[in-house]
Structures are given as structure tokens and as C-alpha cells.
Amino acid sequence: MQASEIRALFSVVSRPEVVSLAGGMPAVTALPLDAVGSMIGELVSGMGAQTLQYGSGQGDPRLRERICDVMALEGIHDASPSEVVVTVGSQQGLDLVTRVFCDPGDVVLAEGPSYVGALGVFQAAQARVRHVAMDDDGLIPEALEEALADCRANGDRVKFLYTVPNFHNPAGVTLSEERREAVMAIAEKHDLLIIEDNPYGLLGFEQEPLRALRARNSQRVIYLGSFSKTFSPGLRVGWVLAPLAVREKLVLATEAQVLCPPSLTQYAVARYLDTQPWREQIKIFAELYRERRDAALDSLAALMPAGTAWTQPQGGFYVWLKLPHGLDAKRMQPRAVGAHVAYVPGIGFFADGNGREFMRLSYCYPEPDQIREGVRRLARVIEAELDLHSTFDQVDTGSFRAITPGHDAESIVGPANSDTYEDGR
């Protein structure tokens, strides 16, 4: 099944009958929309000369200051606004960093699974992705060491490790405190650059954010941040925090791409941070997502057939589900669409064709009741698929008889439907 087929299957997701556990859309309607609306209106009516004009390639200085305040919440206290480059979402930030560092054939290390949008960026740069295994505590340090050793043995040029340490997309897991230290030690030992992508870090349900990797080492980590999950993805405002030497290259690259990030949305974010209770709003978001996470985990526990396993996210948007042995999430997708439930097959989160038995479930957008209904439908789909596999998996085609060539099969007609056409005429 090609990508275009997957897209075709997804086209029904826009219909309200379908419960989509596929998309990762933030619940923006939980924002104080009236307040945000008047704020943006005033930015145009009162400050149009600035907000509708070109801006600095590096991004609005006032916003860059406020971005440093945001990063302080995750332990980054030494960031200077001069090290921040505002980007069109952190997606553009990752693209810039990849363009600056990667030549065709270079190797990028990334968790397996990894964020699908990052894999797209690496593919466009013709970089090769070497996945590093993860478990419930995130990236496995020993697997990282092993990957580095393999690459060295192969003569591969490893340009960086790309990691989403908090509430991983798609795996839902978080890199533990001990492992953060271990990963930084490995980076130091092997002179490894780390790209820390952290869009979900402030959306934890149970505890305060863990200190960012960037907070532990300012020279070895390039940090990608985003307002897409804490404020609005439609504004497309993200950033890169990088050492000055790298920052200069990023600014040149972004000027070549987009000249400057959009002024209006940068002013909107800066004004939002200046005038609105944004920390409280993040708590409102987290509480809403926690309720939806609970709906997802409770119904998975109640309904999934034996042999199904899933992660227990403590924040963010996603559950990563492993199907019972032998099932293939991509092959099962038409059945799921037919049952009016959508998910993202796991294979899309691997650059090497792995992940067939996995799927990503998003609980961020549907209401808890819809999530429960979606999981109910999904459980029935998996059960039907298990039933199908129990029929066909044991077939030993090696024992089939020889083919009888030229056999006249005129009498072979469709017995399963032989009554259908008679009353249909």
C-alpha cells in the first residue's frame, strides 16, 4: 500500500461519523478565543505599521526575550535572546538545522519510532536515519552507544542525535532523569551533537517538567521549541536555541527561505505572553489532555484483546500501541476506516520499514466519550483481524498440490453471492 492509498483512506476522517484517533491537533477551542481575537485585532488597528511590515530575519527581539522566559520553565536559565532564532513552527527550525549540518549520505540518529515530520526533513536532505531503540523510559543509552559504535565501524558520518525527550511523538514516553544524564555523558564522550525537540514538555500531567537536555549542556545541544501545543499551531511560531556560531548560519538560511518569520503572528505570541495568563492556560490544556488520556487508557485497558500492549503517557498527546503478534496496522487500516475509526499506522514513524505491528493513537482532539467509542471500534477491528489471521496464518502453501494447467473452470462461480443478483434484477 502506497502513501497515496493511506492518504485516500484518511480522507474520510473529515466526516463526523468517523472517530479520528489519527491527527495530533491541539484543542485550540480551549483558548479564551474572544480575548485572543481582540488582542490580535488591536495589533492590526493599533500597531499595523509594525505588525504588517517585514521584520528581522532572526525574529522579533521582544518575542525572543519572552521565549527565554518560557524556556526557563524547563530549567534553561542561561539562554540569551541573541541565541534564539524564531522560525515558522519548530518544523522550519528542524529543517534549517538539518540543512546546516547534513550533506547527502550523512547519518542522523533518531529514536525508533521517531516523529514523522522529522523523518521527512531528513529524507529531503538525503540524510540516512539510524534508529535507536527506546522503552518506557525513553531512548536506551546502551542502544545509543551501540549505534555510534556501528556507525564508526561502517565509516558513517553521524551528524547528530535527534530526540524528543518529553511525551514523545509517537511513543508517548519520557526520557528519565538518569537517562538524561547518561545520554549527555555519551554525547560528551563521542563528541555528539544533540537536537532536542521539545514541543510537549510543558504539557505534563503528573509532575513538574524534567530539566531539558539543553539545560545540562549549552554547547552540545540545539534546542527546538514551539508555541503550537501551548498556544496555537495556526500561528506557526517556533524557535531554535543554538550556540552563536550555529545561530549565524541559521539566520542566513532562514533569510534565504522565508526572509523573515511572519511579523503579525510573532507580535501575537509576544502580546499573548505579555498580557494573558498563559501559564494558567497551559494548566487548563494539560488538565483537558489528562482527562482525555485517562479516557484512552481506561478504555484500552477495558477493551483491548490479549496480546495488545500500549504505553502510559504522563503528558502530551499520544499512546503508542503494539498489536497482537502477526497483525499489521497498515493492512488493517481499511477495516478500521470501514468501522469508522482512524489511527496512524506505525510504519510511518520508521525510516527503515519497521513498525508494522504498531499504531499511534492521539487523544488530544476528540472528547472523552468519542475516545471511548473510538477505542471500542478499534477493539472490534483488532478482534476481527485476529479472527482472520487465525484462519490464514497456519496455511502451509508448501503442501499444495501441483497446478492443473488448462483446467476448464467454467462451473466456478461465486457461491457467496449467487442469490444477490437474482433479487437485484
Add this chain to the structure above:
Amino acid sequence: MSETAPAPEPAAAADAPPLRAVVLAGGLTFEREVSLSSGTQVVEGLTRAGIDAELRDADAELLPGLAAAPADAVFIALHGATGEDGALRAVLDLAGVPYVGSAAAACRLAWDKPAAKSVVRSAGITTPDWVALPHSTFRELGAGAVLDLMVARLGLPLMVKPASGGSALGVQKVSRVEDLPAAMVSCFAYGDTVMVERYVEGVEVALAVVDLGDGPQALPAVEIEPESGVFDYSSRYTPGLTEYHAPARLDEDVARRAAELAVRVHEVLGLADLSRTDAIITPDGEVHFLEVNVSPGLTETSMFPMAVEAAGFELGEVLARLLANRAGRSR
């Protein structure tokens, strides 16, 4: 070509009020994306032909919408279930809304590929041997024994396809017996009955039939030459992945027999207005019926519009004429 249609009449007189058409596209099936693309083309074509055409999804808003703002006729550009299996048309019949295309019962027959093949074969038309079975048969009789029989009787390669549905979704060519169980599993994800068909080597053609009021006429055959060798979903809807020849590069005699077959299929299945028969022409010139579509794709890369163009017609004019006929107004 003797079976091609005459050119449509000139458009309606300028003083008549424009016909109002509702074009149905979207739906809740695997083919939603294709359908939306078809529907957009239909709306553009009808608008060019001077018809007031509006695109709508087949959802809970449809019937109240049609009641509030009646259409002179509906054009169904829905692919897949509901649009093609006759269900929606039965509802439009209940509502007394005229629509372009085949009646509900004929659609139901054509939608069921094995049933349609039975009828077509009974009428003396060649079609590859097949067997269609639900999952329960494999479970109850043992999948190994049933698949063994299928391979022994039908040989290899085999075509494995869902018993209903279009756009080649779920269709696979199986050349090695060890790939057959996995192909069955994939195919059953699309529906509860799978049709396994003997593979016939040859040139694949699409045979469009249109009835502008004076009986079904075949349009020139469109020959399909997929770059990959298999005319699957990607080959169909990715521009450049398939080369089409319209009219097909066929001998005059073969082209005539292909056209006759398409018209005959249209007639024996009781179809109306338009259809597209997919067929294989073997190297010795034999035409094999594969399946027929009552709601053929009308996207920019679809074969029905290519056939219309190859006949020297304008798609919008042809669709407008079909619509006007159903609305009881001549064009």
C-alpha cells in the same frame, strides 16, 4: 468506429432558465478522495455547459437540502458503497428526485462483482474464471484446503480483489503461492467477501458507454499502460505513472468487438446513461470482461473523460445532456 456516439446537440436555448443540478461527491468510503475530485470536475463541466451545479456530500444534510432547494436532477459522482451499490439511488427514488445513471437494482447487481460476472457470462460474454468466498468459508472448511483447490483450478498468477469496491483498492496480483495467504488477509480488510480470479495476460482497456437518449453507444476504448506493469491505486491517481492511449492501439476488428462487448454488458446488466467496463484484451484479440462501474471516475486522470475527449466531445456537454434528459428537458 461504428459504435461511437453522434455529437451532442447544441446547448439549450438561451432564454430557458438554467437547470439546477446537485452533484453528489465525497461519501464515507475508501474512495472519498477520488469522489471529491470527480465531483469537482463534474461541477466545472456542468457549469461550463450553462448548468447551475452545486457540489454536496451524501450526509445528513442532503435530504433536507434537496427538499429546501429542489434540483432538476442529481448527478451522482460518489464512488464506492452507497453511491454505487444502489442504496442512495433507492433513497432518491423514494424522494422522487431524478438522477443521472443506473437504477438502484441494476447498481446493486453491478456493484457485486461476482454476481455481475455470472450474469455477464450467462449472456455469453467471456470473463476470467473466478471464485468468490466469504471469510467464514475459509474458517469452516480450512483455509489451506480451500486455497489449495483455488490454485489448482485457477492456476497462477491470480488476481485477488474485494468482491465490491473500486479504484483498485485492495486488488493484488499474486504470482507466488506463498504470498496468497497474506494477500487474502489484506483483501478481507476491505470487505467480507474476496473474489479470486484467474489472471489473464493482455492489454487492459477501459470501455466507456454513454446513452444520450438514443441507445447506449460505446466511446473509443482507452488503453492503459501502467509504468509499474500493475494498474493499482497509485498508478491510477498519480499523474505520469500510467500512460493512456485514447483511442486504444487496437485493430479495427478488435476495437469493434470491444465496443460491442461494452454495450452488451451495459444492456444485460440493465444499466442506464453511463458506465465504464474494464476489460483485458489478450494477444490473440479475445476481449475478457473484468468489471463494470456505474459511477465511473471523472477525475482529471480518469478514463471516462479521456474516452469522451477521444470521441471528439466535451465532457461538460455530455454530462449536461445526460442531466437534461433526466430532468425531462431536451438540450
